[in-house]
Amino acid sequence: MSILLFFLLSLFLLILYRTHTFQKKSGDFLEPKKEKIDPERAIENLSAAIGFRTISGKNPEEFERFISFLEKTYPRVHGELKREIINEHSLLYHWAGKNQSEKAALLMAHSDVVPVEEDTEKEWTHPPFSGKRADGFIWGRGAMDNKNNIIAQLEAVEELLASSFKPGRDIFLAYGHDEEIRGPDGALAIADLLKERGIDLYLVLDEGGGVMEGVIKDLSTPAGLVGTAEKGFVNLKLTARSGGGHSATPPTITGLGRLARAVVRLEAKKMRPRISKPVREMLNHIGPEMSPGKRLVIANLWLFHPLFIRKFSAFPEGNALLRTTVAPTMAEGSKASNVLPDSPSVTINFRLLPGDSVNDLLDHVKKTVADNEIEIEVLSAFEPSLVSDGRGEEFQFLRDRILETFPQATVAPYLVFGGTDSRHFEPVCSQIFRFSPMKIKGTELKRVHAVDERISEENIERMVSFYKSFLEKI
Ligand SMILES: [Zn+2]
Incomplete structure (x- = not known):
């Protein structure tokens, strides 16, 4: 046999071997777990939350009304967690955990929304600040970006408090009010405050990815994309x-x-x-x-x-x-x-x-x-963000929570194209992830910052369920 033929055969076998051993990384199968939740209340609360015209850099009175709405709607959260108001409209909640020697985890979201262009207002199926419930969806500005995350997180905490639950480690909830205009007074100020207090976080979870359907061509399963960098x-x-x-x-x-x-x-x-x-x-x-x-x-x-x-x-x-x-x-x-x-x-x-x-x-x-x-x-x-570890225990923890709520998904790290508030937290955390626990079709994604932004009621249920499990196991 000539050397060339031997070489080609070896190459061919090596390619086949590598293809064959290229296996799924997802590890153990996790029982799909449905947290017992009351989606009806979360849905109604999101619908009401959309009604506040919290447009970045405008309407200060709307932000104030939104803050009092949260106080009224989540009495346990406001009774048992420490809340600080930063630069008048941003919120930082602190929930003390059982184990003070563990690093704290931080969940993020933002209360501001992008404006509705005047000439597009009449193109909306339902008025953009109506929070209308129709056809299994909640419609309006902020439904996906990003009041859904605030409501789902507070809903999960409120329910856990009702059963006298205490998290394993300290939890922070940080809600900036100026993400859409780069977050100088919101997320950045909150991150500075944590740094001043010498806090080093275990992980940060912000918006950015999601469980995408039909977005990656030739992938047979939904893709649970977790942004490990932006x-x-x-x-x-x-x-x-x-x-x-x-x-x-x-x-x-x-x-x-x-x-x-x-x-x-x-x-x-x-x-x-x-x-x-x-x-x-x-x-x-x-x-x-x-x-x-x-x-x-x-x-x-x-x-x-x-x-x-x-x-x-x-x-x-x-x-x-x-x-x-x-x-x-x-x-x-x-x-x-x-x-x-x-x-x-x-x-x-x-x-x-x-x-x-x-x-x-x-x-x-x-x-x-x-x-x-x-x-x-x-x-x-x-500058581009730092890159979080797609193989570390923090990522594995998130992956397991995602698989509980979305058992069919292939969970993977990815690179976020846009900017999120989470990058402000780099000085206090090395493991920052960008993922919202909702299933999104490519066509739904186009509604963000555009006409007919909406979220399915099913997604609200999944989000609350995800955050509950996150908080119970972190
Ligand atoms: Zn956003």
């Missing part, structure tokens, strides 16, 4: 100081021409794609559940890495998982068709992959644009 965010404004003038006598290249060239260069030469840690861990968890072809490729990334990168980055979500993305979003020229703009500009939104820093991006942009006549200004920027 991408960074940079807005750059590129300005060409071109001096204006009459459009009848333009220079060889105009300011707008320079900017257009810069955008084309940035889109053509993006930062290198890479399988970052959260994405590698995601692939390790969902790979075994995929179709045989994909399973073979994922089990043998040592060989198929280039093929995988090419195929996976061909669609927007896959691309966003693999690299720092580039999205020009705003542009400005002159006010008239015959006037050259004096200083035309374009604003570009980048989302940074963990491992790429804001400085790496700036270097890349300067080098790629390669035009001294273009000024580059950083409008806003934050």
Whole structure:
């Protein structure tokens, strides 16, 4: 047998072996567990909660009314937990646990919602602040983002208090009031306070992932995606100081021409794609559940890495998982068709992959644009989050709770594209996870921040059940 043939046969066997041994990581089968809960009360309370127009940065009186609504609705929580009001509208609850030597866990959510665009108000099936119950859903702004989490968590605590339950470790509940405008007075202030008090948390659970149905192609089960990291965010404004003038006598290249060239260069030469840690861990968890072809490729990334990168980055979500993305979003020229703009500009939104820093991006942009006549200004920027451990005991704990409520799911770490309030807690916690215990179809996800946001009554029941089990076993 020739050496080449021997080599090919060995390679073939190795690929088959790796594919065959690429097994589900989910471990022991867990009995699906239905916590006894009263979904009716939670549903009614969420419906009422949506009625408060707690729009970020507006309507302070609505936030105050919402806080008194919570006080009235959850008397045990407010009687037995210590509550602090931070910067007038954010809430921090502290529930003392049995074992003071254990680190505390923190559940998060936010009370603010994005506004409803005036011209879209009439497109809603039910008015956006009605909290209307219809067709098995609760409708309105905040139904999924994010009053559902506040209500489900408080509901779980209220019920546990009714049976004189005390958690194993201390529990904090933190509800910011400005998440949709980056959380400077809410989550950040709460995190600063915890840091000041020398608190080091066991884990933080915030919104971000969920049990997704039909979102990952070729995955036969629902995907319980737990965000173990989130991408960074940079807005750059590129300005060409071109001096204006009459459009009848333009220079060889105009300011707008320079900017257009810069955008084309940035889109053509993006930062290198890479399988970052959260994405590698995601692939390790969902790979075994995929179709045989994909399973073979994922089990043998040592060989198929280039093929995988090419195929996976061909669609927007896959691309966003693999690299720092580039999205020009705003542009400005002159006010008239015959006037050259004096200083035309374009604003570009980048989302940074963990491992790429804001400085790496700036270097890349300067080098790629390669035009001294273009000024580059950083409008806003934050680094990618730290990456939580997708194999540690904190993740396993969450995975087990998810499987109790969603026994069919394949639970996996993943990378969150958007920003959440949870990143503010990095100074007080190394294990931050982003997951809301609800089942979401891809089409439902499009309603968040848009028309006809809603949540199914079934999901409310699942959420309360999940949080109860979380609190009982943490
Ligand atoms: Zn949110």
